[in-house]
Amino acid sequence: MQKRQLGKSDIYVSPLGFGTLTIGPFQRNLPVDAGAEIIVHAVNNGINLLDTAHLYETYPYIGRALEILGPEKASGLAIVSRSYDYSEEGMEESFNKALNEMGIETISIFMLHETESEATIRGHKPALDYLVKRKHEGRLKLVGISTHYIAAVRAASEMPEIDVIFAILNREGIGIMDGTPEEMETALTEAHKRGKGIMLMKAVGGGHLYRNARSSLAWARDLPFADCVVVGMQNKEEVDFNCSVFRNDYDDLPETVLTEKHKKSLWIEDYCQGCGACRDACPFKAITITDGIAKVNPETCMLCSYCARHCPLFCIKVV
Numbered sequence: 001m002q003k004r005q006l007g008k009s010d011i012y013v014s015p016l017g018f019g020t021l022t023i024g025p026f027q028r029n030l031p032v033d034a035g036a037e038i039i040v041h042a043v044n045n046g047i048n049l050l051d052t053a054h055l056y057e058t059y060p061y062i063g064r065a066l067e068i069l070g071p072e073k074a075s076g077l078a079i080v081s082r083s084y085d086y087s088e089e090g091m092e093e094s095f096n097k098a099l100n101e102m103g104i105e106t107i108s109i110f111m112l113h114e115t116e117s118e119a120t121i122r123g124h125k126p127a128l129d130y131l132v133k134r135k136h137e138g139r140l141k142l143v144g145i146s147t148h149y150i151a152a153v154r155a156a157s158e159m160p161e162i163d164v165i166f167a168i169l170n171r172e173g174i175g176i177m178d179g180t181p182e183e184m185e186t187a188l189t190e191a192h193k194r195g196k197g198i199m200l201m202k203a204v205g206g207g208h209l210y211r212n213a214r215s216s217l218a219w220a221r222d223l224p225f226a227d228c229v230v231v232g233m234q235n236k237e238e239v240d241f242n243c244s245v246f247r248n249d250y251d252d253l254p255e256t257v258l259t260e261k262h263k264k265s266l267w268i269e270d271y272c273q274g275c276g277a278c279r280d281a282c283p284f285k286a287i288t289i290t291d292g293i294a295k296v297n298p299e300t301c302m303l304c305s306y307c308a309r310h311c312p313l314f315c316i317k318v319v
């Protein structure tokens with residue numbers, strides 16, 4: 001896979017990145033060695049960007065994959081993580097946890113997770129300042145934000161301390177919280193012109209576009225401002241399929257490697273007590289509390305599993 005420059009930085013990334021949420025405890029929950037093996041398979045097929053987050057609990061998978069790959073191959077990887085912290089102390093703890101649990105001394109990119117607007121980015125200023133300090137020290141190469149909001153892309157585009165923007169975009173606009181895919185494209189084009197590295201998430205709409213996975217991925221691959229499209233993968237078959245799309249080396253690749261039986265959905269156990277913690281945590285507003293229990297709207301649920309982490313009774317699962 002031909003590497004692309006991430007914005008104006010000196011980091012070059014594969015156009016396809018590996019999203020690790022899908023192998024971790026909130027989705028497929030693979031044993032660490034099995035998940036690490038899929039990451040290693042992806043790296044051996046040309047992927048060099050690995051995406052994780054404090055929330056995902058997948059640092060051990062990446063740490064194990066780095067051990068298997070060895071220092072030479074590991075040094076060519078761009079590892080991305082992010083956290084919700086807004087204070088300097090909180091971000092310090094999250095940053096150090098990432099490095100310790102992955103067994104690394106420096107990290108390529110660390111982000112503010114799920115920002116919504118200029119106000120929320122400014123509200124995280126102590127955490128942002130902490131990351132900028134680590135960057136000047138050389139323990140971090142680039143500072144970023146992740147977002148589902150066009151407003152946050154526009155705001156970050158004008159902030160010199162932000163190097164990378166990781167935004168939601170797919171050809172149907174699924175999951176964009178404040179506008180159309182065209183408006184998101186315009187905002188990202190502008191940000192890219194200003195030198196920001198652009199990473200995209202949810203190119204297959206959190207699974208909603210699975211019947212047209214190949215063409216949805218190819219659409220994202222060909223966006224001129226997209227430096228890297230991060231896709232969650234759960235097995236080697238999905239890695240091979242996605243790599244083939246991004247190498248653009250296929251004649252007769254099917255539209256998808258997934259079938260109806262692979263289609264996943266969110267399951268709420270019947271011992272839900274309707275506390276609403278999952279509803280409040282859902283970034284896509286896909287949960288309501290009806291008749292005292294949580295109900296999921298499958299049309300808007302992106303299977304991101306963020307709600308599962310907030311359920312005190314552990315009654316949310318992706319099945």
Ligand code: SF4
Binds near residue numbers: 266284301
């Ligand atoms: S309901 Fe849960 S899995 Fe679905 S979008 Fe909301 S947080 Fe993500």
Ligand code: SF4
Binds near residue numbers: 276279293312
């Ligand atoms: S957080 Fe858990 S217990 Fe509370 S409403 Fe959601 S699913 Fe039910």
